[in-house]
Amino acid sequence: MEIRPVLGKREHPVYDNDYSINTGAIIALFNDVSRWIDNQSPGGIIYGKPRLGKTKAIACITKLLRKEYNPDLPIFQLNMTFHKLNEKRFYEQFLNDIGNAFAAKGTTFEKKERLINYLLNSAREANSKKIILFIDEANYLEEKEYSWLMDIYNRLMINGIHMTTLLVGTSEVLVAKQVFIKHKLQQLVGRFMVQEHHFHGVREVKDLQICLVSYDSLLKYPLGSEWTYTRYFFPEAYRNGYRLANDAELIFDCFEKFNQELNLTGKLDIPMQYIILAINICLKDYGADKACLDRPGLKEWKASIVNAGYLQAERTNLQIEKS
Structure with a gap:
């Protein structure tokens, strides 16, 4: 079994959001x-x-x-x-x-x-x-x-x-x-x-799946290696077939429920800023660098979205619209 690369503290691009994906x-x-x-x-x-x-x-x-x-x-x-x-x-x-x-x-x-x-x-x-x-x-x-x-x-x-x-x-x-x-x-x-x-954000589950596939197969670090971001942070689960894209519906449902709590109406349009931040937080906090969970679940994704600032930002937007 290939050994997980040893990186410097906070070296991985996820820590500085130093990467881009084509949504x-x-x-x-x-x-x-x-x-x-x-x-x-x-x-x-x-x-x-x-x-x-x-x-x-x-x-x-x-x-x-x-x-x-x-x-x-x-x-x-x-x-x-x-x-x-x-x-x-x-x-x-x-x-x-x-x-x-x-x-x-x-x-x-x-x-x-x-x-x-x-x-x-x-x-x-x-x-x-x-x-x-x-x-x-x-x-x-x-x-x-x-x-x-x-x-x-x-x-x-x-x-x-x-x-x-x-x-x-x-x-x-x-x-x-x-x-x-x-x-x-x-x-x-x-x-x-x-x-x-x-220009819009994530509106449907398939939009989110396209985004998550990048972490599963396209984004790799160290450069030139086969260590995708998902594999690096959840190596055991990845070896057993887990992919972030598997959680697309679960993550999308979390955002929908948060919007319902805020009484937001209309079609869901999630800003990419909060999608990326939530994914980064989930990888960093619950992956092999910290909590060492096998894979994230509903609890971890909800916490990641909250910590990304999504709810606070939407509450602020509501206050501005009402003022």
């Missing part, structure tokens, strides 16, 4: 985004509830796009905040986010030119006619910032480079789209908001 929602998003790129759409909106895993999805989609199109495909991410930005600070933040070492130097015009040249050079070095720009927390964008982005888009187009801008945020981005339509700002809508994708 059904991520694959659906990738299919839409790749179609937008193929059709040379200038932009689209990716929206969903908070904590669904949209930010982490950007990293997953980036890997999939580079695998599909070009390993060096220029893909950048701009992270918006609620802070108001003037034009100079906007270009500086953009340069910072894409890794330019001289972001703080120069006038507004110099920063803008440096940014555009950086984007152009990135495309040329990758032998690409495409640039993909994700804007996370896009609900914080204002009309003036869209106009600055449009200038960048136009300059790139003049130089033969097509930029697809993907606005990632909450449904507030859709509200902004309707405001722009109402005020006849078709140029902004046409540049950035033509396409829409509703």
Whole structure:
């Protein structure tokens, strides 16, 4: 029998949540985004509830796009905040986010030119006619910032480079789209908001099964070994045929019952953040590193979901909605 690897304390990626998985929602998003790129759409909106895993999805989609199109495909991410930005600070933040070492130097015009040249050079070095720009927390964008982005888009187009801008945020981005339509700002809508994708969490047992299968067969550590995450934390049960995916219905039922306790109505849509946290907690607390249970049961999954903060977060959301 193969001996379980000896790792340093907290070395396993589960301890720092330092890994990613391709969920059904991520694959659906990738299919839409790749179609937008193929059709040379200038932009689209990716929206969903908070904590669904949209930010982490950007990293997953980036890997999939580079695998599909070009390993060096220029893909950048701009992270918006609620802070108001003037034009100079906007270009500086953009340069910072894409890794330019001289972001703080120069006038507004110099920063803008440096940014555009950086984007152009990135495309040329990758032998690409495409640039993909994700804007996370896009609900914080204002009309003036869209106009600055449009200038960048136009300059790139003049130089033969097509930029697809993907606005990632909450449904507030859709509200902004309707405001722009109402005020006849078709140029902004046409540049950035033509396409829409509703990003969701785990809605059905099969969604959860897809997620859990990654732990059973795809995610492995140490790298290059055959020690899947499930096998590493529950080695004896794994040897006897146990897989986390076996518990998909049980885990989903736990979330449903918690929602009923909170009097939450409507279709279940579990944020990936709490799914991943609950799985991490279950592996760490009840697996071979700590409690050494053969396998988790109902009690352990319920405790893991509670400790992941799901109930507290949903209670807070209810308070906000009622206030």
